[in-house]
Amino acid sequence: MDEKFEKLIAGFLAQNQTEAEKAEMEAAITAGELNLDKVNELTQFTNRLTAVTLPEPSECLRSNFYQMLAEEKRKEKAGVKMPQWLTNLTDRLRQEFTLGQLAYSFVILALGVMLGLQFSRKQSAGDEKLVALTTEMQQMKKMMMLTLLEQPSATDRLKAVNLTSDMEQADDKVIKSLLQTLNADPSVNVRLAAIEALYQHAGNPVAREGLVSAITKQDSPLVQLALADVVVAMQDKNAVKQLKQLLEQEDLNESVKAKVKESIQVLI
Structure with a gap:
């Protein structure tokens, strides 16, 4: 996905688009550069996620974060085999959704990865798609992290910091x-x-x-x-x-x- 469209969709989901961005997105949809059905699907999915109340972290964050860091270090790097990678991704999504800490960019790309992999049948083609989508995921995470850090809500800024955990x-x-x-x-x-x-x-x-x-x-x-x-x-x-x-x-x-x-x- 083109970077300008990534930003447009992220802004649309975050409901902070400028009038110029709204007009640009409408033009892209009219021209067929953006799929309206997919945008609507992402909107519905994101609305369900953002309906979850995010609890403020307690003081136990400090005492627990070393344990989380140690666990992260023990994790094996994800392989390129599609079924296992997809399983890991869906597990991660389920965990994050339960915690109510999904950020918009992760939702967009995780959903895109899952949908895209459904159409990949050959291992070689799947591997190439995995590399491309993983790169795009990292770029979107970075973009959304920088955007959320500027928000007035501490919850949004906490989401931004949490986005770096998988980088x-x-x-x-x-x-x-x-x-x-x-x-x-x-x-x-x-x-x-x-x-x-x-x-x-x-x-x-x-x-x-x-x-x-x-x-x-x-x-x-x-x-x-x-x-x-x-x-x-x-x-x-x-x-x-x-x-x-x-x-x-x-x-x-x-x-x-x-x-x-x-x-x-x-x-x-």
Whole structure:
């Protein structure tokens, strides 16, 4: 699918199209470039998903995210065999739907993958289609993530951060957006989710350095504790300087102070 149509459909489903975008989409449908029936199907599917109430994450997010990260690392990379891949995808969809955390882009592409694979009969053709659709999925995830991060709703911004969980590699634009979220988002839960997402990409120097430098920029004890845990998990000795600076802050939470001292001892 052309990138401009991806954006048009995403905006249509999110109900935030401009008048110009509405006119462009209508013209594309009239010209046969967009299939109206498929757009209607996606609209109905998305409406059912968005009817699910999203619960705000609790403080257990910090204590649980290392367990989730460890589980993610243990997962085997998806193979190219179509039946198994499709099974994995539908399982993932079912899990996400239950949690009420599907983002619009994932819905569009997951549905497209499932429909497209129904028409693939030969293994070679299926493999090629898998590669193309997987690439398109990653592009759409990135686009929707960047869009949702700008929304006023903390739930939408949390969805955006969660979209990065399946990205094997995140480019600098995604990493910098996550760092901006970590350092500036007013929601503690969104910032904790950003730490989790960045930790998954700790092999990226920008993400790694950003996590370290964020230590002295936080005012939430929960976020400070999570960062202290993360830098120890990364075994990043460069964090010692930042941790010592954090100890100098007035009115630092006593639990944070104890944790920071412990982290410094581990890293030295």
